[in-house]
Amino acid sequence: xxxxxxxxxxxEAKQILINGLLRLEYRGYDSAGxxxxxxxxxxxxxxxxxxxxxLMENKNxxxxxxxxxxxxxxxxxxxxxxxxNSHPHVDQDKLFTVVHNGIIENYALLKDMLIKxxxxxxxxxxxxxxxxxxxYNLKKEKxxxxxxxxxxxxxxxxxxxxSYALEILSPLIPNYLIVTRRNSPLIIxxxxxxxxxxxxxxxxxxxxxxxxxxxxxxxxxxxxNSVEFYNESLTKIEKEVRNIAWDMSAAEKExxxxxxxxxxxxxxxxxxxxxxxxLLNGKTNxxxxxxxxxxxxxxxxxYIIACGTAMHAGLACKRLYEHLLGIETVVEVASEFRYKDxxxxxxxxxxxxxxxxxxxxxxxxxxxxxxxxxxTIAITNVISSSITREADYTLYTHAGPEIAVASTKAYTAQxxxxxxxAINLSETLxxxxxxxxxxxxxxxxxxxxxxxxxxxxxxxxxxxxxxxxETDSFFIGRLEDYAAALEGSLKLKEISYIHSEAYPAGELxxxxxxxIEDNVTIxxxxxxxxxxxxxxxxVEEVLTRGAKAxxxxxxxxxxxxxxxxxxxxEISEYLSPVLSVIPLQLFAYYISKEKGLDVDKPRNLAKxxxxx
Ligand code: M6R
Numbered sequence: 001x002x003x004x005x006x007x008x009x010x011x012e013a014k015q016i017l018i019n020g021l022l023r024l025e026y027r028g029y030d031s032a033g034x035x036x037x038x039x040x041x042x043x044x045x046x047x048x049x050x051x052x053x054x055l056m057e058n059k060n061x062x063x064x065x066x067x068x069x070x071x072x073x074x075x076x077x078x079x080x081x082x083x084x085n086s087h088p089h090v091d092q093d094k095l096f097t098v099v100h101n102g103i104i105e106n107y108a109l110l111k112d113m114l115i116k117x118x119x120x121x122x123x124x125x126x127x128x129x130x131x132x133x134x135x136y137n138l139k140k141e142k143x144x145x146x147x148x149x150x151x152x153x154x155x156x157x158x159x160x161x162x163s164y165a166l167e168i169l170s171p172l173i174p175n176y177l178i179v180t181r182r183n184s185p186l187i188i189x190x191x192x193x194x195x196x197x198x199x200x201x202x203x204x205x206x207x208x209x210x211x212x213x214x215x216x217x218x219x220x221x222x223x224x225n226s227v228e229f230y231n232e233s234l235t236k237i238e239k240e241v242r243n244i245a246w247d248m249s250a251a252e253k254e255x256x257x258x259x260x261x262x263x264x265x266x267x268x269x270x271x272x273x274x275x276x277x278x279l280l281n282g283k284t285n286x287x288x289x290x291x292x293x294x295x296x297x298x299x300x301x302x303y304i305i306a307c308g309t310a311m312h313a314g315l316a317c318k319r320l321y322e323h324l325l326g327i328e329t330v331v332e333v334a335s336e337f338r339y340k341d342x343x344x345x346x347x348x349x350x351x352x353x354x355x356x357x358x359x360x361x362x363x364x365x366x367x368x369x370x371x372x373x374x375x376t377i378a379i380t381n382v383i384s385s386s387i388t389r390e391a392d393y394t395l396y397t398h399a400g401p402e403i404a405v406a407s408t409k410a411y412t413a414q415x416x417x418x419x420x421x422a423i424n425l426s427e428t429l430x431x432x433x434x435x436x437x438x439x440x441x442x443x444x445x446x447x448x449x450x451x452x453x454x455x456x457x458x459x460x461x462x463x464x465x466x467x468x469x470e471t472d473s474f475f476i477g478r479l480e481d482y483a484a485a486l487e488g489s490l491k492l493k494e495i496s497y498i499h500s501e502a503y504p505a506g507e508l509x510x511x512x513x514x515x516i517e518d519n520v521t522i523x524x525x526x527x528x529x530x531x532x533x534x535x536x537x538x539v540e541e542v543l544t545r546g547a548k549a550x551x552x553x554x555x556x557x558x559x560x561x562x563x564x565x566x567x568x569x570e571i572s573e574y575l576s577p578v579l580s581v582i583p584l585q586l587f588a589y590y591i592s593k594e595k596g597l598d599v600d601k602p603r604n605l606a607k608x609x610x611x612x
Contacts, residue, residue, distance in 0.1 A: 002087075002101035002610075003027045003073040004186060005203060006167045008177045009194025009224045013069035014061070016207070020196070021052050021071050023203040026259065026403045028606030029073035030081035035088040035097040036069035037174045043094055047072075047086035067224070068177060070167040070197075072099035075606050078107070079124030088169075091131035092120045095138070096170045100127040101199060102163035102184035103611045110159065130166065133159065144172045150221060153178055154234050157217070163360065163611060167197055177222040181214050184610050185358045185386060188212040188220055188227055190241050195222050200382070201244055202401045210241045213384045244383060258599040260404035260495070264585050265454055267409050268447040271578070273398035274413040275420070279440055284424040289377065289393045296428050299349045299375070302329040304418070305337050305365045306353035307609065309407040309487060313414035314353055316483040316577040320419060323574075324426040324435060334361035338368055346373035353418070354378070355402055355410035356608035357385025366390055379417055381410050395421065404600045405607050406495050408585045411487060412450075412578045416443065419575065442572050446579070449569040453582045460583050463564045464590035467521045467548055473498055474512065474542070475584075476505040477525030478535055484577035485525050488584030495592040495602045505535040508542065518546040523584070526553040527568070527576040550587070552580050 003024030007013045017034050032055045033047025044063045048054050052073070055061065072087035079085035088097040104110070107126035110133060115121070119132045133156045134149075141148035149172060157166075157180055165186035168178045179186060179197050189196035189204040189211055196204040201211060214220055217232040229237045256262035278285050302321055304314030314331040321329035327349075332342070334352075338361060344350065350369040354362045357380035366387060369376055378391035381399050388394040397413035420443070423436040467473075473492060475485035482504045489502035503512055505524070516522070524539035526532045532555045540561065543549050549562045554576075559565045568579045592599045 002075050002199070003029065003203070004099050004101050004165055004167055004197065004199045005071040006069070006177050006179065006197030006222075007194065008068045008175070008222050009191065010067055011194065012065070013067055014064040017069050017071035018052065018056060019206070020198060020203045021055070021073055024073050024199060025052060026405060026600060026607050027073065027075070027199065028405060028601065029075050031074045031076075031083070031086035032072065033074075033086045033088050034064055034069055034071040035169055036064045036066040037169055037171050038065035041171045041174050043090070043097060043169070043171050045088050045090065045097060047088065048083050049081050049086065068169065068175060070097070070099050070169050070177065077103055077611060078126040085123045085125050087127060089123065089125065089128045089131055091135040093135055095172055096131040096134045096168055098127060098131045099167050100130060101165045101610065102182075104129060104160050104164065105162035106160070130156065130160070134168065146173050146176060146221070149173055150178060150219065150230070150234065153180065154219065157182070165199065175223055178219065179214065179222065180217070180219045182216050183360070183363070183386070186214055188214065188222065190227065193224055195224065195227055197222065202403065209243055209245070211244055212239050212241055215389065242384065258404065258589075260406055260408060260589055260599050263402055263404055263409045264582070264589065266400065267412050267582065268450045268454070270399040270409040270413050271416050271450060272447045273400075274416045275443055276398060278420050279443060282437070282440070284420050284427060284440070286395065286421065286424050289395060289421070289424070291375065291428065293428050295375070296425060298347050299327060300347045301343070301349070302327050303337070303342070303344065303348060303350045303369070304329065304331045304353060305334050305350060305362065305369070307334050307359050307361055309411045309490060310353040310355060310414060312483060312487040312490065313411050313418060314351070315486065316415050316480055317418040317422065317574075319479060320574040321422050324422050324432045325429060326431060334359065334365040337365045342368075344369050344372040344374050348372070348374040349377070350374045351377045351379060351418070351421070352387060352391060353414050354387055355381045355407055355414075357382045357387035358608045358610050360610050363387055363390065377421070379414060379421075381413065405602055405605050406491055406588070406599070411581060415575070415578050416446070419443065439572060439574065442575055446571070446575065449571065449579055450582060453568055453579060457586055459564055459566055460586045461590045463550055464587055465594055466563070468496070468591045468594035470519045470521045470548070471499060472515065472519065473500045473521040473523065474508070474516070475500065475502040475523045475525070476508060476535065476538060478505050478531035479528055480573050480576050481525035481527055481531070481535065481580065484580045484584065485523070487577065487581050488523060488525070488587070491585055491588035492591065494605060495588050495597065495599055496595055497597070497603070498591065505538040508538055513542065513545070516542045516545040516547050520547040522547045522549045523587070524549060524551045525580050526551060526555055526557065527571070527580055528573045529555060552583050
């Protein structure tokens with residue numbers, strides 16, 4: 001969702017801010033803007049509806065002078081996408097300009113109060129209350145010094161309800177940038193004679209590998225050569241700079257047309273790196289996660305909680321957890337879990353899966369689980385993301401930065417890590433060690449199996465070119481094949497805008513089959529020998545009603561019956577989604593390309609959903 005960038009240094013801020021905004025594009029946005037303070041202390045703001053390209057071509061762009069500035073990509077929540085509603089926003093006296101990611105839940109009350117106090121507003125946004133409230137609170141301070149401005153910002157934040165990452169720039173303190181956050185992401189990059197602010201690491205990775213992480217309700221006062229930190233009550237605190245080993249090439253397209261295609265092709269590597277040294281001498285090795293046998297024996301329920309693709313990774317692993325551990329495992333959508341008064345207590349293990357580690361609903365669900373006494377584990381891809389600061393344990397997928405909105409390599413890495421965790425728990429419980437050993441062997445073989453699939457993309461590409469004009473599609477499968485069907489269907493709908501649904505294959509007859517006609521594509525997933533004959537005949541049933549069929553399988557299938565039978569390597573049913581999802585990712589990708597759509601930045605979607 002909204003992206004934030006900031007710069008204080010010795011170079012012109014404008015280009016650095018634009019570069020950062022371009023890197024934040026993947027988060028999803030509908031408008032963009034930049035503010036700078038010039039050496040003669042003039043605040044300039046340029047913003048518009050549309051893309052960063054439009055901002056770069058904005059007739060006022062050259063007015064942005066100075067070596068300190070803030071930038072923003074907006075994803076509309078309060079107020080339509082428009083120039084007026086774009087960030088940065090200013091107070092009525094143009095003393096403060098602010099960019100904001102998050103939602104100020106009590107903005108209406110605050111706006112009302114400020115209007116009564118004589119303040120004027122120009123936008124429909126929640127954000128505009130922030131600079132005006134700082135202005136209002138500054139009037140109660142003894143002067144307009146840095147100290148007073150910082151205090152006015154703190155008093156303002158104390159009054160805000162909701163979530164925010166805020167950057168504040170003011171001609172009153174022209175060489176400073178003040179930033180703060182509560183439940184929205186914001187990191188500070190440390191350079192030589194220059195410092196950066198961003199919503200995420202890849203946006204400023206070309207400038208620095210050294211980052212400070214700001215915790216909730218902390219403040220940072222940033223100049224070109226210093227970063228000072230303050231806690232909630234404005235007591236000065238120290239923070240360590242962290243070196244993040246990602247290199248820039250990991251966040252570049254490297255010759256691929258789109259990030260999504262690059263990320264699909266990175267899966268052998270991301271899976272290898274996620275396994276890393278976690279399989280050692282025939283055992284699992286999770287040094288960051290140590291739970292005693294006694295504690296584990298008390299656990300009588302496991303929840304896997306997540307959103308979107310991460311939730312699908314959980315579904316793919318549900319049966320594995322139950323079969324390996326003999327513990328009921330429930331997979332829940334985080335936005336449901338947080339409101340359903342779930343049965344969670346100190347005998348519950350809750351695993352939260354999130355690529356970004358910033359998904360608002362997943363974090364809220366984590367807090368609820370902790371309040372109820374559960375043991376909590378975060379599985380995430382982003383180092384030091386919000387979720388890692390709250391969970392009891394964190395396990396990282398080492399998938400590298402995922403830029404495309406449609407999640408691909410994170411999904412397969414999540415299944416790999418969830419599987420290793422399940423085996424690790426079974427080893428601690430001394431349960432089902434034979435199955436665990438078989439899976440450990442299979443895990444090691446997966447990267448080369450993925451490579452094999454990736455060396456045979458033509459059939460999928462050709463099938464995509466045959467069916468891209470169809471209007472509806474149904475993905476069907478049983479058990480883990482159904483879990484993979486859900487993910488394949490989500491991929492297709494989010495980047496091709498084709499109506500798509502996933503069904504357990506046996507459910508088709510109970511209603512959805514009524515929708516099958518000529519312009520429908522059916523994708524059957526058939527990797528489990530037990531259920532293969534059933535699902536095959538389900539696909540045949542729809543074929544006779546006019547649909548076109550793609551079958552993804554590792555079973556023996558009569559190729560002549562279907563439009564395409566795509567064969568994937570043999571694999572345990574528990575790990576089959578890691579392989580069967582690859583042709584589905586490619587299918588969605590090539591359909592989207594055939595339709596001429598923006599694969600990496602599909603409409604209406606944000607990479608990480610940091611508001612409810
Ligand atoms: O960052 P997270 O894994 O928490 O994100 C969860 C979902 O928003 C995400 O998986 C979303 O469904 C993707 N766009 C799917 O491709």
